[in-house]
Amino acid sequence: MNKKIKMLVIPSDKSGCGKFRSVDPHVYIEENYGDEFDIDIVYNMPNGDLEAFLKQYDLIHIHKQLDKQCKIIDMIKFLGIPVILDIDDHFKLGNDHPMSITAKKERWHEPIINHLKKADYVTTTTPIFADVIKQYNKNVKVFPNAINPEEKQYAVAKNPRTDRLRVGIICGSSHLKDLELLSGIATQVNKDNVQFVLCGFDTRGTRTIYKDNGETETRPIYPQESVWCDYEKIFCDNYRTISPEHKDFLMKYMAGVDDPFTNEPYRRMWTRHINDYATHYQNVDVLIAPLKENEFNKVKSELKEIECGFTHTAFIGQNFGAYTINLIPMIEKGGKINEEGTALLVDSSKNHKQWAKYINKLANDADMLKKLQDNLYNFVKDRYSLAEICKQRVEFYKSIVNKE
Numbered sequence: 422m423n424k425k426i427k428m429l430v431i432p433s434d435k436s437g438c439g440k441f442r443s444v445d446p447h448v449y450i451e452e453n454y455g456d457e458f459d460i461d462i463v464y465n466m467p468n469g470d471l472e473a474f475l476k477q478y479d480l481i482h483i484h485k486q487l488d489k490q491c492k493i494i495d496m497i498k499f500l501g502i503p504v505i506l507d508i509d510d511h512f513k514l515g516n517d518h519p520m521s522i523t524a525k526k527e528r529w530h531e532p533i534i535n536h537l538k539k540a541d542y543v544t545t546t547t548p549i550f551a552d553v554i555k556q557y558n559k560n561v562k563v564f565p566n567a568i569n570p571e572e573k574q575y576a577v578a579k580n581p582r583t584d585r586l587r588v589g590i591i592c593g594s595s596h597l598k599d600l601e602l603l604s605g606i607a608t609q610v611n612k613d614n615v616q617f618v619l620c621g622f623d624t625r626g627t628r629t630i631y632k633d634n635g636e637t638e639t640r641p642i643y644p645q646e647s648v649w650c651d652y653e654k655i656f657c658d659n660y661r662t663i664s665p666e667h668k669d670f671l672m673k674y675m676a677g678v679d680d681p682f683t684n685e686p687y688r689r690m691w692t693r694h695i696n697d698y699a700t701h702y703q704n705v706d707v708l709i710a711p712l713k714e715n716e717f718n719k720v721k722s723e724l725k726e727i728e729c730g731f732t733h734t735a736f737i738g739q740n741f742g743a744y745t746i747n748l749i750p751m752i753e754k755g756g757k758i759n760e761e762g763t764a765l766l767v768d769s770s771k772n773h774k775q776w777a778k779y780i781n782k783l784a785n786d787a788d789m790l791k792k793l794q795d796n797l798y799n800f801v802k803d804r805y806s807l808a809e810i811c812k813q814r815v816e817f818y819k820s821i822v823n824k825e
Contacts, residue, residue, distance in 0.1 A: 425459045426479050426822050432464060433484040437593075440695055441566045441724070442507050442546075443484050449569065449811045457815070466493065476500055479822050482507065483540075489532040494539050503821050506540035508533070508554070509566075515717040517598040519648070542821065546722035547743050553720055562817055566724045567810035568731045570802070574699040575731050582706060583684045585616040586784035589705030589734070590656065591698075591725070592621065594648050599718070600655055602711040602773065607658035609777030612686040614784045617656035620701035622649045623692040624674055644674035657687035702732035706790065707783055709776060712739040714769050723748075726764065730801030735793035737779050740766040747800075751793060752779070763797045 432443035444462060451460040466487075467474055475481070475497055482505045487493040497504045512533040514524045524530070537543060537557040544562050545551050551561045568575060588610075590600070607617065624644040629637050644650070653671075654660070660668045667682045671689060680689040690701055702708075710725045712718045723743035729736040738744040744766060751762025765779045783790045803809060 423457075425457060426818065427477060428458060428460045428818070429475070429478040429481045430460060430462045431466075431481070431483045431487065432462065433486070435464070435695075437695055438509060439484065442509050443482070445569065445807060446564075446567070446811050446814055447482070449807050450815060453808075453811070454815055457819070472496060472500065475502065478502055480818060481505070483536075484508070486532050486536045491532065491535050491539060494536055498539060503541045504539075505542045505544055505821075506536050506558075507544045508537070508550075509546045509722060511550070511553070511717045511720050512537075513716070515715050517713055517715050518717060519595050519597065546724075547720065547746065549743065549746070550720035550722075564810055564814060564817075565805060566722050566727060567805050567807040568727055568801075569807040570731055572696075572699075574697050577700055577703055579706075579733070580703045583616075585614050585684065585686075586780065586790070587616050587618050587688075587704055587706045588780055589618045589620055589701065589708045590652065591701050591705070591708060591728075592710075594623065594626075597648055597651055598713050599711050600652055602713060603709070603776055604655055604773060606773040606777050606780075607656055607662050607686070609774055610686075610780050611784060612662050615780055616684075616686055616688055618688045618690060618701075618704055619649070619653055619656055620690040620705070621692045621698070622653070622689050623647065624649065624676060653687075653689065662686045699728060699732065702728065702734050705732075705734055707735035707737060707780070707793075709780070710736070710738040710744070711767075711776070712741050712744075714739075714741055718742055726797070727801050727805045730797040730805070733794045733798050735783060735790055736764040736797055737776065738764055738766055740768045749796075751789065751796075752782075760792070761796065762793065763800050764793065 430443050430447045432439035447460050447462060450458050480503055481497055484507045494504060512530040514521045534557055537554060540558060542560045542562060543554050543558045544564050545554055546565055548563055551563050554561050624647045626642045626647060627639050628642045628646065629639050631637055657663050663685050667685050670682065677691050679691060682688060690704065693700065708725060708729050719742045721742055723746065726736055726738065726744060726748060748764040748766060749759060749762045750764065750766045751759055752765055753759055767775050
């Protein structure tokens, strides 16, 4: 009997990146390939003899970086253990990212680039990002994000809808510049049969106050200071498209209490745990995903497309970056309908009115909505299943260890 491959996996966080890139695939591999792999998932290096701890492993997988000085990856290399670095976001944030000033000042990209150069292999999400990474490391393998359809949060049916098309916005707190592309959209859609559903609303956070004497003071943000309020104003036209009673409810900022106004042009849904957040799709018929054209967004993965497919949700996305890799526009240039289409794509030369046009089209065309939902599901269900991608990972990992 062949010896099991003993593997160490070190996620960078306990949020979405850690879940999709480190935890989920390797939990799946140990559960389904347990006769070949023995995998430990460790978030922090143990105290004590680090060298003795590392020497027990045949293969080490890390996400983004370990330490700014690269001491740990240098030790791994010294011990002769092959190391895989996984990265899913551009290491240079760019001017449109809310953390760009801090990132540049503290030079966040430098230790990540150093890790890229030192790793034996690099894995990433898209061929577009792989081409960028090859400037620093030629041994790049693409493993797209993947979903286990048996996971509870994906195995739920949609809630019954009203007469309104439920248009979802599901993203993180760094997308203001992307969503600002849609400014004005709330007045362009038919507010009698469309509802924008903003998912993930969150008022947690801190604000640093810089005093005249040079000292700083940090305090929790007030709810209305949250970037999510900026998001919200885009999709309810600064609260002008909703009833006074609805606005009064929203202004109470009752964290965790989902919006009971289910038949208004806008609805707020609060943030959920990472293992429950896909249940937001229960209240969404079509997702919109605008992306401002920049280098950071260009290499982002097609995760939203994948999530939509597995949750039978139609998708309207920017005709940019990962969404250009394999999505098929259902409405082609000139207005021709492609029955095999998997999404509606908006060129960056178009403004919010084109997004509104597509939304209004789906609100009045139930057949197209259903076809988009079905086509995208059929496209992703095998191609992006966790089982398929983990099968590819297993072969890759075995080839590395056997080579050594």
